[in-house]
Amino acid sequence: MVLYIDAQSGAVINEYSKIKHADVQGTGTTYYRNTQPITVDSYNGQYRLKDTGRNIHTLNGTNINGINNGVFTGTSEYTSSSTTFNSVSARPAVEVHWGMGKTYDYYKNIHNRNSFDGNGAIVRNYYNAGAIMGTDSNAGAIDQPDFIVGMVYGSGEAGFMTPVVGLDVAGHEYFSLSNFKK
Incomplete structure (x- = not known):
């Protein structure tokens, strides 16, 4: 683990693990865009919705129950035994992961911006995070100093609204997060 510490306050400014896992090309059935290529991470004999090259991590926020070191706790990984993510329940999360990869590439290739903050920050996506938002009919970017940075996505409401996970x-x-970080 590499930590960047503010010499004045002693606060942790940034951290990252030097332990790397292998990114592999996979495919995923998205919620709105059919099957798309995605980058996944080979981890513990399975694959998860994590792209270490772009530093994008998509997690299941169904059981968010707190915060530890600026990261939501109670989350879980979306995993698959192969590089193909096609279960119906994972489709909204795959849409988020794929869409964030496309968004990251746009900002990198067109604006030469490395992540939303320009400094390679982890892009954390939490799908099905209605508990933290107070509603499943919304999405939001959260940037609170010494709290958490990430994007949360709602699962929609049956009969009223589909999951809030589109590319847009x-x-x-x-x-929104890039504007917080200017």
Whole structure:
């Protein structure tokens, strides 16, 4: 683990693990865009919705129950035994992961911006995070000093609204965080 510490306050400014896992190309069935190529991470004999090259991590926020070191606790990984993510329950999360990869590439290739903060920050996506938002009918970017940085996505409401996970939503939340970090 590499830590960057503010010499004046002693606060942790940034951290990252030097332990790397292998990114592999996979495919995923998204919620709105059918099957798309995605980058996944080979981890403990399975694959998860994590792209270490772009530093994007998509987690299940169904059981968020707190915060520890600026990261939501109670989350879980979306995993698959192969590089193909096609279960119906994972489709909204795959849409978020794919959309965030597209958004990241746009900002990197067009604006030469490395992540939303320009400094390679982890892009944390939490799908099905209605408990933290107070509603499943929304999405949001959260940036609170010494608290948490990430994007949360709602699962929608049956009979009323589909999951809030489209490419435009991912782009909007990423842009929102980039404005916080100017």
